Amino acid sequence: MTVQATLKDADGAPIPNIVISFSSADSALASLSPSSALTNTSGVAFSRIDATSIAAVGASYVNATATFPTGSTSSSTPVTAETPYAVGAATVDMTLAVSQANISAGGTSSVTATVSINGAAPTTPMTVDFTSGCARTGKATLSTGVLTINGVATATYTDNGCGQADTVVASTSSTQKTAVITVAPPQAANIKFIGTTPESSLLVIKGTGGVGYSETAVVKFQAVDAAGTGLANQTVRFGLTTVAGGLTMENTALAVGETVSKQTDANGDVSVTVQSGTVPTAVWVTAALGTLSTQSNKVVISTGRPSQDFFSLSATKLNIDGGNYDGARTTLNIYAADRLGNIVPDGTAINFIAEGAQIVGQTTGGTASSTCTTLNGACTVDLVSAEHRPIPDSERSGISAENALPEGPTANRVTVVAYTVGEESFVDANGNNKWDTGETWDDLGDIYIDSNESLEWDENEQFIRYSANNAAECPPLPTDTPKLDNATSKPGTCDGVWGQAHVRRSMVIVLSGHTAHANTNLVNMGGGCIGVASVLVSDQWGNPMPAGSTLTVSANAVSDSTAPTAKAAEITVVPETVPSSNAPGGTWHSVKVSVGAGKCATPVSGSFDLLVSTPSESTNVTSVLPFTVNP
Template sequence: ISLNGKAIANYEDKGCARTDTITATVAGTSVSSSTSLQVEAPGVSSIRFMSASPETIVLKGTGSADFPEVSQVSFKVVDSNGAPIQNALVNFSLSTATGGILLESTAVSGPSDTVTKSTGADGLVQVTVQSGTIPTPVWVIASTTDSTSKVITTQSIKLSISTGRPAQDRMSLAVETHNIEGLDYDGETVGVTVRMSDRLGNPVPDGTAVNFIASGAQIGATCQTEAGACSVDFVSSNPRLDGRIAILAYALGEESFTDLNSDNLYALSVEGPNFTDLGHAFLDTNENGLFDAGEQSIPYGSGNSSCVNRLSTSPSAPSVAGTCDGVWGQAHVRQSSVIVLSGSDAFVSPRSFSMSGECSARFSFLLYDENGNPMPKGTKIAATTTNSGFSSAVVSDDEVSDALWVGGTLHEISLRRTETTGCDASPPRTLPLEITTPKGNVTVINLAITN
């Protein structure tokens, strides 16, 4: 719209950095006029950190598809209006290169070493960071030059080289209760927890999978770690065997080694044979420490060497003999234990005691179930002195604790006769022992007491 013969329009620079031709035409006529404007290249105003993907990478040599060793770090260069700047040169460096961190696949020594890349049409530029062998936070430092030739700098956040795969000597298995009243009852549940750390004692990455198998009853198939730990439920059910159920937890990890030069790396020339050579894990159903026919094994690799390392042959980390490979590397890390499905009927041995003419005495006895296993944890033991001829009968350790060994639990009873003299002439007597399980099942056993 013209006013007093003048028409005014606004022109906006889109940052094209070229010559623009502007033409004005009078409506309804062929009258026009043109002029040219030289648009200067947009000026760099700032550089912004955009993302690190992923934000956590694992130690060099311990990565997998789920746990990468490389992160892509993105920055964006913009002008004063926030519009992207293309072809801006950006210099990158690292806050630390400890453990051999690589920047864009290049070895750098720290902030003084740089890698240069240019931005795309969207103003973005990416650089890769590859982990080293030492856990550490690391910043990517990015710098460019603004329109006044001033160097502007920013740095990444949220990037950490944290942890590695689980090591055999850093894995543990904890059973909430080893002896549960599950021989005669289905559905008795106990928690089983695995904790795993890498070779430096840091929790393994969240989401590390652990598998479980059992020789009887039921156990959760798998769990994924959070803060280095995860749990499954063991549930009493058939088959119950002899009441002793072997369980095995295993995960993909690495053989432990003695880091003789403290560089967090295994080198044959330095560490030599100082590592835990692991063969196939197996479920030691009969608890004899040997792999026998009919026992379940979890193959890994194709080794045929002897498994002589102390940890390789320990009951808690069983390896099938002759399946080690003599080479340090990746393996199934493992831990095993036994859960007892305790019966509800109690047995005692011995059941007769001699006081040898004394007015007071102490005796020890074993308490066990029908399979010779411990009674359920929480089982209570009490002696009844009413009309028994004893003034007191005190059972020490009168409640069964967490136990799993064959043969039951050892207890002691202190007796005092009602007589204070002439006890050598006291007649034989019977002392009732009342044993009550957590589910309220009561067994009364009469102990024979003689002189």
């Protein structure tokens, strides 16, 4: 209610702009807001008195004190007045409702309390406490201490084994209400999925298992009573959602809908074994106990061992500026898939060996290695220029040796081999996704570093043995396709049987030098206005210059006649940048000298310099190659 204080002088005239302070003689009964106010032009100041709580009841006085400023002509001392007030009992009402009066075992319902004071929603939040018999014993959970919003407080009731009619009580400091939630008793027993071994739930195709690869999964369930305690000696029926490719359970071939039955142990646990088939698929194991049923997580039969035909090696740069400098890098990329092109399982380890330089792989636990492990079917390592640099070196065409210049012999062609345990490729003639007798396959023997790029193993070339028992001759490389040119085998190390082997790919990374040479220094115009020369640019060892090296023209002194009417020639180089290449002999570039077709007055001649500059990733070096233009 509102409190009004009127201030007048001795003549009964109102006194404005004076501070009136309000207070209750019993601060526990009521409070005033504001606690002070200025008188208006009528000499009146207002405040509001409110009960301190809905439980407050009684009577007291409101005190109003007027304080005059120094020098006031009205009064020099405060003036006080008081008036009695009474606080009657508040009428607090509450209704309680539940969203679901009947819930299943483990179910949930909302409980809503609506509070009013003297018929209106409380203006300030009130606390409503909720509880129930099952909540007090831990058989249900129920929100408590919920604040009202516009007079409404909502709690959530969740069953945890109550299994009966449960009385929910909502209470404030002055009232309480009840409602009943009926909870259905829990099932006599439940069947629940526990887990799968392997945890990844990933199986390889039948016949492709081995170290790190599983063709079987053990799927575990548990039968429990209402309290979650395992039930022994329960008969559980198991089935498969698909049997594609010959999937089996407990080594039994089933049709979809057929089941295998097993008994739970003393802990209520029961496991069933699933064997993969020959085609990629996803399968779920179903488990039924009486009228109850559930299913496992997805078990995937997809990625098998990497297949030789699906094992790929590439590099971001085939010629790095590493012939004269340490630390130049190129990234080696591996992509691996099974015989149907499905990516191999994450974590498949790929090994690398090299004729020279360094292989820098992944770092695990602060330790670097020369391997990588796949993620989404791929992984990378870096090849970093460093010793050992293969000098002298060779390659099978002999082109590098022919083009090697006096600075040194053919050198710095580093053969790299990537390999991992996988399977030999075969032609699946009948489409059953497994090798059958009579089907063609690529027999693989021991891998080796083909240092001289001859496609044949030589006595001094490093090899990695797969099995000491393999002594059969390896078939010759196919002549109709080069698919195994970079996957050669050491003679006499095959086994003559399709199966597991080291799948492999090799490639050559060139540690290029920084001194450029060309196979010619002439451009012949042939009496015309345009002349073109094909120029083979190489480093000092007859290999390509580093990828990214640029070719530019300088000191252009080529024209069609003497001054003052001479027309200067335009000289262009294509490509202007050395590409990624490990081609023996270097890279080809077209040098074009042109004065414009039919526009040259006299024979074109002169000279220019071809500048070859290595990339700035190392110390930038420019070679000057003088060229002569003959008419």
